[in-house]
Amino acid sequence: KQEVTQIPAALSVPEGENLVLNCSFTDSAIYNLQWFRQDPGKGLTSLLLIQSSQREQTSGRLNASLDKSSGRSTLYIAASQPGDSATYLCAVRPSDNAGNMLTFGGGTRLMVKP
Amino acid sequence: NAGVTQTPKFRVLKTGQSMTLLCAQDMNHEYMYWYRQDPGMGLRLIHYSVGEGTTAKGEVPDGYNVSRLKKQNFLLGLESAAPSQTSVYFCASTDTGDTGELFFGEGSRLTVL
Numbered sequence: 001k002q003e004v005t006q007i008p009a010a011l012s013v014p015e016g017e018n019l020v021l022n023c024s025f026t027d028s029a030i031y032n033l034q035w036f037r038q039d040p041g042k043g044l045t046s047l048l049l050i051q052s053s054q055r056e057q058t059s060g061r062l063n064a065s066l067d068k069s070s071g072r073s074t075l076y077i078a079a080s081q082p083g084d085s086a087t088y089l090c091a092v093r094p095s096d097n098a099g100n101m102l103t104f105g106g107g108t109r110l111m112v113k114p
Numbered sequence: 115n116a117g118v119t120q121t122p123k124f125r126v127l128k129t130g131q132s133m134t135l136l137c138a139q140d141m142n143h144e145y146m147y148w149y150r151q152d153p154g155m156g157l158r159l160i161h162y163s164v165g166e167g168t169t170a171k172g173e174v175p176d177g178y179n180v181s182r183l184k185k186q187n188f189l190l191g192l193e194s195a196a197p198s199q200t201s202v203y204f205c206a207s208t209d210t211g212d213t214g215e216l217f218f219g220e221g222s223r224l225t226v227l
Contacts, residue, residue, distance in 0.1 A: 044218040
């Protein structure tokens with residue numbers, strides 16, 4: 001059974017700092033990995049999607065990398081801002097693209113202090 | 115472009131009452147899901163559907179029923195609500211194409227007294 005772990009569970013940084021959020025998974029047979037952002041009381045917003053054949057994806061100040069063989073993904077946030085404060089979740093889809101087997105990590109709660 | 119829309123957004127029920135949550139997506143997605151999110155428990159899959167007329171159980175299906183009569187709609191029903199079903203419910207959908215990207219609704223907060 002796929003297990004997805006996100007460390008740390010919570011992180012507090014001063015504004016302007018570059019930071020890395022980690023996502024690890026136990027089964028490397030994945031189809032894709034997706035990073036989400038969730039603001040308090042809101043739904044999940046997709047940030048980046050990395051296919052299994054890709055090494056990284058970038059969107060603005062965000063960069064997500066994928067190392068399938070070691071079962072790791074990182075989300076790099078450059079020059080953090082208070083507006084980046086949210087919970088970040090990663091989710092893994094298995095290699096057979098089975099619709100029911102998406103596995104989520106527990107999330108990292110990020111606070112960026114002005 | 116509405117994406118995934120959930121109704122209602124908030125609801126308070128008494129124990130034993132029934133209700134239905136509606137999820138609608140306008141992206142022609144085949145797969146649709148219902149999750150619940152509870153503090154310290156993360157996202158847990160309740161039921162899912164891989165196409166019109168199909169449904170299947172997820173991780174925590176007890177106490178819930180679902181229907182997918184139309185491709186764009188996925189309904190989640192509580193026949194006899196219990197306090198343990200107090201939660202935030204999220205609907206999601208995804209395509210079966212190359213990306214498999216998952217899209218979420220805004221959530222429905224349900225309180226059972």
